[in-house]
Amino acid sequence: MPWRLVFKNITKHWLRSTLTVGSIVLAIFLLCLLRSLVVALDAGVRASAVDRLVVQSSVSLFVYLPESYEAKIAEVDGVRTVCRWNWFGGYYQEPSNFFAQFATDVDDFLTAYPEVEVIEGSVEDFRRERQACLVGADTASRFGFKVGDNVPLIGALFPRTDGQPWNFKVAGIYRSKKTNVDNSTLFFHTEYLEKALESGESGGPSGVGIFVVQLEPGADRVAVAGAIDEQFAGGPQRTQTNTEAEFQAQFVSMVGNVPLFVSSIGMGVMIAILLAALNTMLMAAREQTRDVGVLKALGFSDGSVFGLMITQSLILCGLGGAMGILLAKATEPVLIYLLSTTFPGYAVTGETLQLAVFVTLGIGVFAGITPAWRAKNLQVITALRATA
Amino acid sequence: MALVPLSYNVRSLWVRKSATFLTVLGIGATVAVLAGVLALRSGFQGLFRDNGRDDIAVFLRQGSTNEGDSAFTRERAEILTKTLDVFEQDASGKPLVSTETYLAVRMFKTDGGETNVPVRGVQPTTFAIFGDDVRVLEGRTFTLGADEVIVGDKIASRLRDGGLGDTIQFNTTPFRVVGVFHHAGAFSSEIWGDRDRLMEALERPVLNRVIGRIKPGVDIGWDDEDDKPKSGLALQLDADPQVPCKVMTERQYLMSQSAALGAVLLVLGQVLAIIMGIAAVFTATNTMLSALAARTREIGILLSLGFKPWAIFLSFLFESMLLGLFGGVVGCVLAYPIHGTETGTMNFNTFTEVAFAFRLTPELLAQAVGFSIVLGLLGGAWPAFRAASMEPTRTMRRE
Known part of the structure; x- marks a missing residue:
């Protein structure tokens, strides 16, 4: 095959080649980006632990369960620990500075979530001090929180009666080893919230948002979940106990048609x-019609003419695809940072890259095959007679 | 002789059918994607904006951003409804003001997925406030004090147990669906029932919001741009010693609910438009460059006939603009079938699902075509410049 000619043909119209490669770069990048967004949607589901169950109200996400349920759940066979989670719903300075905060039973939380790794500060300080909190690495870098800092949060859901913000002391900064826990949450002691509600320092709903149950090794998930729900079937609040994966999946299900919508955009691209x-x-x-005639007259086979055309297409598309993939991979850290609150778990996965390679090759072959076929079947005489 | 005849360009596009066709389709795909995203945004925002009323005031707890996290105790709500002298009265002299309870309730969709449906406990005056905007299509409305609900027509068929005659269980109390109601806006994705019965069944200790029809001439005075009270009632209630609260018109409230998702969709649309737009400009440039290469001699002839370089420039630019225009029209045709398609998405403020339809308005179509013309012009600029700066003698010498 005339490799030099392949190269010459591509560089002869360098502007056209550059523009073509450029548009393929953008398109492949966009494809990777869109797919990574869809991947991010159910990242939490895939990384969920199998030994944890979530107990929530069967009525609504916004209905609280009675405190007394904690002891009753703990008695169920196969339950190792029960940990309370309460949505705090506060904000730092401005309502737009959104990140999640949860009040939780710190000791049980740390046992049940081994994937939460404290990278700065001390776990002991977090356990010991009532106003201490653990902050996700993304949120810490977003607002410049450091270990030892005081973080004032305005309680939108739990307004303090004196009108002041709540104070939290950063005891540690964590990074999660898995995507089921994002790196932007603030965890603090349930007791801090409880005491303030009891003493009337703060208003707000009482009760527990969800209970996270850690199972004994070897316990039957379905049986334990059934036993918990059975206990509360007659009220006062009916519960729905799911595996962590199912719990996360319900949020994905709520997002509804977004994956379909994003896929349609991907098809358009x-x-x-x-x-x-x-x-x-x-x-x-x-433009190369005459060249093909000359090649054929010189004795090059139909096959090598076919190869010449399709190779040019594959090189252009391959170059564009490779650069698009590189661009997607290179922007990954920036996008993870930018999307940490809206799409935690954004990741350009191996599967996405495979898809991108596949699409690139597919386009290269598809775009090259018609002209290659034509060139192969071209009569020498017709080809030579063609004008540029 | 000034301009190159426009028919020259049209014929030139026709002669190069395959390149023209592919470029037009490429621009069309870009425009269709953009139009799709904008139609989604327009459908979603329109649902909220066009169905909110300016003569209805919504009262929320201070600091809350939606009715889900707003709360009034019965006593505080009563102070508002009894003491404020701003409400219209019905024929019997009763003020048109009502208090509501609101909860996003977990329900199953007919396709098996889960969704959160807003359940609103209302009072008889609620219907009086909205008048003909809310009307029962099938069955009847619920009876006061009974465990009955009516379901919005947009979700009645999407929910398991949402149809007429079905039974919906709220915690431990079963409610019967006795009617299906229609509202042009977001209420059609809700379930309505008797306020007191729902508060008891769902164990809601507090009310969520107060709404009322305002007398003409009363200044509500909420500034939705800055999200703070500016004058009139809003300023007065912001500083009220007994029941400090936020008050805004229903339209302002609904627009604030759609702002977040609207902004996300707008950013998504812009990012897509920019990235795909650049790719489309590249394609258009390529096409025009190849048109230029094929017509080098013709340009020489035109120049020697006395056409000025700027006429050549305009001629090429016009041709490229035509490519963009056709692309835009094709894009609109491709995107048109989604107009009116029903879809559902989440209102992230209240975590509830809202059903709405894609909406391609004439303005949107005009925007899309305008965008495609810009793509064509940008793509044609460089080739047109190249064409205009050619020398007649050199171009004619080429075989």
Whole structure:
């Protein structure tokens, strides 16, 4: 195969080649980006632990369960620890500075979530002090929180009667080893919230948002979940106990048609680049008609002419695809940071990259095959007679 | 002789059918994607904006951003409804003001997924306030004091147990669906029932919001741009010693609910438009460059006939603009079938699902076509410049 000619043909129209490669770079990048967003949606589901159950109200996310349930759940066979989680719903300075905060039973939380790794500060301080909190690494870097800092949070759901913000002391900064826990949450002691509610320092709903149950090794998840729900079937609040994966999946289900919507956009992008690549290859082929005639007259086989055309297409698309993939991978850390609150778990996974490679090759072949086929079947005489 | 005849460009596009066709389709795909995102946004925002009323005031707890986290005790709500002299009265002289309870309730969809449906406990005056905006289509409305509900027509068929005659269980109390009601806005994705019965069944200790029809001439005075009270009633209630609260018109409230998702969709649309737009400009440039290469001699002839370089420039630019225009039209045609398609998405403020339809308005279509023309012009600029700066003698010498 005339490799030098492949190279010459591509560089001869360098502007056209650059523009074609450029549009493929953008399209492949966009494809990776969109797919990574969809991946991020159910990242939490896939990383969920199998030994944890979540007990919530069967009526609504916004209904609280009675405190007394904790002891009753703990008595169920197969339950190792029970940990209370309460949504705090506060904000730092401005309502737009959103990140999640949970009041939780610190000791049980740390046992049940081995994936939460404290990278700065001390776990002991967090356990010991009532106003201490553990902050996710993303939130810490977003607002510049450091170990030892005081973080004032305005309680939108739990307004303090004196009108002042709540004070939390950063005891540690964590990073999660798995995507089921994001790196932007603030965890603090349930007791801190409880005491303030009891003494009337703060208003707000009482009760428990969810209970996270850690199972004994070897316990039957379905049986334990059934036993818990059975206990409260007659009220006062009916419960729904799910595995952590099912609990996370309900949020994904709520997002509804978004994955379908994003996939349709992805299809639109693919069609657009396919047409662009095909357009370029057809233009190139038309100009090279005479060259093909000359090659054939010199004795090059139909096969090598076919190869010549399709190789040009594959090189252009491959170059664009590779750069698009590199761009997607290079922007990954920036996008993880930017999307940490809206799409925690954004990741350009191996599967996404495989898909991108597959699409790139597919487009290269598809765009090259028509002109290559035409060139292969071209009569020498017709080809030589063609004008540029 | 000034301009190159426009028919020259049209014929030129026709001669190069395949390149023209592919470029137009490529631009079309870009425009269709953009139009789709904008239609989603317009459908979602329109649902809220166009169905909110300016003569209805919504009262929320201070610091809350939606009715889900707003709360009034019965006593505080009563102070508002009894002491404020701003409400319209019905024929019998009763003020048109009502208190509501609101909860996002977990329910199953017919396709098996879970969703959160807003359940609103209302009073008889609620219907009087909204008048004909809320009307029962099938069955009847619920009886006061009975365990009955009516379901919005947008979700009645999407919910398991949401149809007429079905039974919905709220915690431990079963409620019967006795009617299906219609509202042009977001209420059609809700379930309504008797306020007191729902408060008891769902164990809601507090009310969520107060709404009332305002007398003409009363200044509500909420500034939705800055999200703070500016004058009139809003300023007065902000500093009220007994029941400090937020008050805004229903339209302002609903618009604030759709702002977050609307902004996300707008950013998504812009990012897509920019990235895909650049790719489309590249394609258009390629096409025009190849048109240029094929017509080098023709340009030479035109120049020697006395056409000025700027006429050549305009001629090429016009041709490229035509490509963009056709692309825009194709894009609109491709995107048009989604107009009116029903879909559901989450209102992230209240974690509830809202059903709405994609909406392609004439303005949106005009925007899309305008965008595609810009793409064409940008793509054609460089090739047109190249064409205009050619020398007749050199171009004619080429075989």
